[in-house]
Amino acid sequence: MxxxxxxxxxxxxxxxxxxxxxxxxxxxxxxxxxxxxxxxxxxxxxxxxxxxxxxxxxxxxxxxxxxxxxxxxxxxxxxxxxxxxxxxxxxxxxxxxxxxxxxxxxxxxxxxxxxxxxxxxxxxxxxxxxxxxxxxxxxxxxxxxxxxxxxxxxxxxxxxxxxxxxxxxxxxxxxxxxxxxxxxxxxxxxxxxxxxxxxxxxxxxxxxxxxxxxxxxxxxxxxxxxxxxFNGAIFYRKDIFDKQGINADAIKTAEDLKALGAQLTSKAAGQYAFGDLFGDDAAYATQLFGFHTKWDQDASGKLVHKYETEGIIAALEWHASLAKAGYVNPADLAGTDQNGKQRFWSGKIVVTADGTGAWNGGDAKSGTAANPSYVRQAFKLLSGKAGQAPSIELQxxxxxxxxxxxxxxxxxxxxxxxxxxxxxxxxxxxxxxxxxxxxxxxxxxxxxxxxxxxxxxxxxxxxxxxxxxxxxxxxxxxxxxxxxxxxxxxxxxxxxxxxxTPIFYGMNITEPSQYSSIGQAVKDTLNDVKVGRKPISAFTDAVAAWRKNGGDELRKFYEGIRDKYVTGPSATPGA
The missing domain is CATH 3.40.190.10 (Periplasmic binding protein-like II)
Structure with missing residues (x-):
């Protein structure tokens, strides 16, 4: 780790x-x-x-x-x-x-x-x-x-x-x-x-x-x-945006971001528009598409896992479309975390997602050493689609x-x-x-x-x-x-x-050990679907298996915690 x-x-x-x-x-x-x-x-x-x-x-x-x-x-x-x-x-x-x-x-x-x-x-x-x-x-x-x-x-x-x-x-x-x-x-x-x-x-x-x-x-x-x-931000090379006349403030949605793919990708120069914008187990996609990082309560009062939301489906379809269009760096498609920052510093990727701790003077020093004009900047919070308000889950x-x-x-x-x-x-x-x-x-x-x-x-x-x-x-x-x-x-x-904040924000929850590994197959499938190696149906099938293999029982476990230990409604109604 x-x-x-x-x-x-x-x-x-x-x-x-x-x-x-x-x-x-x-x-x-x-x-x-x-x-x-x-x-x-x-x-x-x-x-x-x-x-x-x-x-x-x-x-x-x-x-x-x-x-x-x-x-x-x-x-x-x-x-x-x-x-x-x-x-x-x-x-x-x-x-x-x-x-x-x-x-x-x-x-x-x-x-x-x-x-x-x-x-x-x-x-x-x-x-x-x-x-x-x-x-x-x-x-x-x-x-x-x-x-x-x-x-x-x-x-x-x-x-x-x-x-x-x-x-x-x-x-x-x-x-x-x-x-x-x-x-x-x-x-x-x-x-x-x-x-x-x-x-x-x-x-x-x-x-x-x-x-x-x-x-x-x-x-x-x-x-x-x-x-x-917060669980990260979506960063871009401001110097490259400025050079190409791109106004980052005009980028409001995921589709706006995707529209930059062709302009920012030059395979001959080894430059790709995007790195991995989905993240491990949807860490960054949760922010962009407005779904929660684990469990939350929808408008009807039902506990819903992030795997069951419409948001994660939309995120997978969107990210896979970036990959299929050839806008994502091959190393990121392969899931190679090593040298990810170097790819950003050198301009091999122009837009990336990372933790907020990546944005610091040390990064600026390393980036300018690779390219004197280097400037990292983060988009203001984006939304999954037009008309949808941006949101970010507080950790x-x-x-x-x-x-x-x-x-x-x-x-x-x-x-x-x-x-x-x-x-x-x-x-x-x-x-x-x-x-x-x-x-x-x-x-x-x-x-x-x-x-x-x-x-x-x-x-x-x-x-x-x-x-x-x-x-x-x-x-x-x-x-x-x-x-x-x-x-x-x-x-x-x-x-x-x-x-x-999600419904269980600030509460310590240790799940029963029998559920410790039921999500691994879904995580593995996410990694394939987000880059287009498998279809969306592979993900929905994996979620169905997850529910059958303990996901629904785990929901009951969390419902018990909610009913006995949570006072007041969720701060974030809706999935």
Whole structure:
């Protein structure tokens, strides 16, 4: 598995940072983790928490106003709020923690890391952060690509570290509804007004806490939280559009986009109009054709899976028509993810779909290295057909959470929560600089108004402490790519106006294991149909088999959850 953060937001190391993770949202798939419900809604085990209970359990939200953004957030629909934008780091960073939070304790940690693991011994970055925290956190990054395989043995042997990060997509293999009892119930410490003791944690938006609730208790500390998490965007090469006189703002629908195929395709030059615009399991097609990412309730009150919607049929027919017309790059037709970004940078594809984390200064740097005129831009939200309003499904506010070991004493729990409050200091603060860059003059310097890693820092600094808890997402800029930040902010500010949430938004749902593989045949068929290798009938046949092999029973399972644990109608009536 590649770094899931690349699908959702970019790394702190890049010049534009959308702190908070895309791929993560796609990897979790929008379902929560309500474990232990049978198909009739009866409770067979732990894990269940209703939306009403969640709202009572999560911490109160107290926004930090000590740091002012250059471009403020925009409030949209369904609780979506765009990330604030900082064009440079504040010249006078705010201090959000009055004194050293720790009392000298030593604790073990475990977090994933997608990238080179820095040395633990003699790491001045680790030393600088631990000094500021007043504790010794023994940072132990583990290969993110194999992280899911490393977790079960730790649970089985009861050898969990003091503080561990567990991505939402790994909880299903851990029977987490029961296993979560190995961690600290944070409800007595953080629920409601209790969060006031930890102002930086209180600054984390409410939507980011809900998937950290299990069995009616709060367990998880949010990692990369945001109130505007979307499963990607449709990007185009603005420089190529400008050269060919194409006005991107005139592209409103899928058919408008298709009409560009011939103009943007030159097989002699090795240029194709499109990459894969459908995505894995329809990840990007859901946005374009307005259907949901998993289950939702239609206008009649029936639960409908995305495989059963008219939208996915329309998306398949449309994408297959692009392929049959010769507008899609052969590598994308073959399902080759490798070098996809290079194809976009070099102009071998002009329009592509990707996570919003792909849009950053690092991308601009790589793109302009391949072509000095390179400019990535995203279409404003498109609709499947004329007269249809655009929409975009809001993903969970956090897809990864960190947990404290239940073997810790009350004093140790309070010490680590004080440390978490420091680590969660917002962008623009003194504490954020320490947590993310270490000591100035050693692992980073200020360059053009923004922190930049030194040669030493590039070897020692990695995303580690940030995987224990993270402040709310922001968009930042550095290395001269100011326009990239402004463009991304403008796109997100527009997108939040069309946000929608499915019926089970913010709820943790662990499906019974007997249904774990019934969708694979449909996914495989999708990959063939979307590129024209198989007809639409192959997909409808696969869906019929899916329903017979457990899909209809799975619907009953979700109906039981809806009837017992969901209060109020779906926020998105209609399939």
């Amino acid at each position: 590649t770094n899931p953060l690349s699908r959702r937001r970019t790394s702190r190391r890049t010049f534009l940072t959308v702190a908070g993770a895309g791929a993560a949202a796609a990897a979790v798939g929008g379902s929560g983790l309500l474990a232990g419900c049978d198909s009739t809604g009866g409770n067979k085990g732990p894990g269940t928490t209703s939306k009403e209970e969640i709202n009572k359990i999560i911490p109160n939200y107290i926004q930090n106003t000590s740091v002012k953004a250059d471009v403020p957030s925009v409030t949209g629909t369904a609780g979506a709020v765009s990330d604030p934008v900082f064009l440079s780091y504040p010249a006078a960073p705010a201090q959000t923690v009055a004194s050293t939070p720790g009392a000298g304790g030593t604790y073990t940690t475990m977090t994933p890391l997608w990238g080179a693991i820095p040395p633990s011994s003699g790491n001045s970055y680790y030393d600088a952060v631990n000094k500021a925290l007043g504790v010794t956190l023994k940072i132990q990054p583990s290969d993110g690509n194999n992280y899911g395989n490393a977790l079960p043995p730790l649970f089985a042997a009861d050898k969990l570290p003091d503080w561990i990060q567990i991505p939402g997509w790994n909880t299903g293999t851990l029977n987490f509804g029961s296993a979560v009892a190995k961690f600290v119930d944070l409800t007595p410490y953080l629920s409601g007004s209790k969060i006031e003791a930890y102002p930086n944690l209180a600054n984390i938006p409410p939507g980011a806490w809900s998937a950290g609730v299990w069995n009616g208790k709060l367990y998880g500390l949010p990692v990369y939280p945001s109130n505007a998490v 969970p506010g956090a897809a990864m959470f960190a947990y404290l070991n239940a073997k810790l004493s009350d004093a140790q729990i309070k010490e680590l929560l004080a440390v978490a409050n420091y680590i969660a200091a917002p962008y623009g603060s003194k504490e954020w600089l320490v947590v993310n860059f270490g000591a100035e003059g050693d692992t980073y310097t200020m360059k053009d108004g923004n922190p930049a890693l030194t040669e030493s820092g590039s070897k020692l600094v990695a995303t580690t402490f940030q995987f224990l808890v993270t402040p709310p997402a922001v968009t930042t800029v550095g290395e001269g790519f100011t326009q990239v930040a402004k463009d991304y902010a403008a796109w997100q500010a527009d997108a939040v106006k069309y946000a929608r």
